[in-house]
Amino acid sequence: MVIVLKDGASKKQIDELINWLTRFEVKSNLVEGVHSKIIGLVGDTTSVDIESVQAKEIVETVKRVQEPYKNANRRFHPEDTVIDVRGRKLGGDRLQVIAGPCSVETEEQTIKTAIAVKQAGATMLRGGAFKPRTSPYAFQGLGKEGIDILKKARAETGLPIVTEIMDVSDLDLFEDVDIIQVGARNSQNFTLLKALGRCDKPVLLKRGLSGTLQELLMSAEYIMSEGNSKVILCERGIRTFETATRNILDLAAVPLLKQKTHLPITIDPSHATGIASLVEPCALAATAIGAHALEIEVHIDPEHAWSDGAQSLTPEQFAATMEKLRSMAEFVGRPVDITE
Ligand code: PEP
Ligand code: MN
Numbered sequence: 128m129v130i131v132l133k134d135g136a137s138k139k140q141i142d143e144l145i146n147w148l149t150r151f152e153v154k155s156n157l158v159e160g161v162h163s164k165i166i167g168l169v170g171d172t173t174s175v176d177i178e179s180v181q182a183k184e185i186v187e188t189v190k191r192v193q194e195p196y197k198n199a200n201r202r203f204h205p206e207d208t209v210i211d212v213r214g215r216k217l218g219g220d221r222l223q224v225i226a227g228p229c230s231v232e233t234e235e236q237t238i239k240t241a242i243a244v245k246q247a248g249a250t251m252l253r254g255g256a257f258k259p260r261t262s263p264y265a266f267q268g269l270g271k272e273g274i275d276i277l278k279k280a281r282a283e284t285g286l287p288i289v290t291e292i293m294d295v296s297d298l299d300l301f302e303d304v305d306i307i308q309v310g311a312r313n314s315q316n317f318t319l320l321k322a323l324g325r326c327d328k329p330v331l332l333k334r335g336l337s338g339t340l341q342e343l344l345m346s347a348e349y350i351m352s353e354g355n356s357k358v359i360l361c362e363r364g365i366r367t368f369e370t371a372t373r374n375i376l377d378l379a380a381v382p383l384l385k386q387k388t389h390l391p392i393t394i395d396p397s398h399a400t401g402i403a404s405l406v407e408p409c410a411l412a413a414t415a416i417g418a419h420a421l422e423i424e425v426h427i428d429p430e431h432a433w434s435d436g437a438q439s440l441t442p443e444q445f446a447a448t449m450e451k452l453r454s455m456a457e458f459v460g461r462p463v464d465i466t467e
Pocket of ligand 1: 229255259291309310311312333363395398
């Protein structure tokens with residue numbers, strides 16, 4: 128971190144600032160040039176509160192030269208993180224395809240979808256039991272009953288289950304879930320993130336609706352700083368001025384995040400586009416650009432889905448997409464994991 132001091136800062140003020148900085152357990156180096164004075168901070172600066180430094184009277188500007196996250200940082204953890212989910216490796220050299228309905232609606236709908244996506248080659252099952260809906264009058268999810276249905280679908284197919292938590296008070300219900308999803312709307316629910324950091328479960332963390340990549344990494348850091356290193360990042364599109372698609376899929380996030388972090392990266396082309404016909408091309412592009420996993424919404428009857436029907440693939444469409452994904456995944460050297 129570099130602190131540029133204002134002209135006219137007195138020696139007494141500089142000494143006071145350097146003394147104040149000792150609380151962060153970093154080393155301060157004062158460099159006195161002809162025209163300006165700067166303090167270079169060396170050591171672990173992640174805990175230095177940049178705003179409180181900026182608030183000091185003699186400080187002109189402050190600039191971080193190191194990222195403010197450490198557990199998620201590739202600099203301190205050069206090897207890719209590979210997370211084991213019931214024997215499937217997320218983050219390794221296989222592509223994982225997480226597929227299933229937006230919402231768990233009924234046992235029949237979920238189990239039929241689970242069987243269909245498994246047959247098509249999906250490697251994990253998704254389904255929302257707690258649904259973050261824009262309207263309080265829209266279907267809110269089956270809650271605990273939805274999780275019980277997902278467990279039945281897992282027993283039927285062997286597919287690990289991925290489902291979203293919305294409230295920290297529901298955490299006990301997720302004890303037997305394989306991956307806990309944190310949705311875009313809760314991406315910066317720090318109380319929830321910290322609680323997930325204290326449990327030993329993989330967490331699929333989605334990017335906020337208007338979250339920067341750094342904010343996503345800082346949210347991952349919240350989970351990891353509490354001890355849970357099993358974090359999977361998910362790009363699901365961000366809000367811009369464009370209204371033609373539900374969100375804008377930020378594909379460049381994949382290679383950029385790979386430079387910055389060792390954590391596995393998922394792309395959700397369903398929520399990113401909101402349009403079923405765009406899901407396949409975006410899933411192919413996500414695979415080509417190096418995503419470790421895809422999350423795709425599939426419904427046995429999208430026209431009558433209780434949520435997100437417009438972006439849901441039919442089982443037939445999903446099977447056709449999987450065919451193409453298999454070729455693309457082979458081509459880029461991360462073949463789709465094989466379900467037994
Ligand atoms: C979901 O995956 O069902 C979901 C609500 O996604 P997001 O949080 O990305 O909107
Ligand atoms: Mn959805």
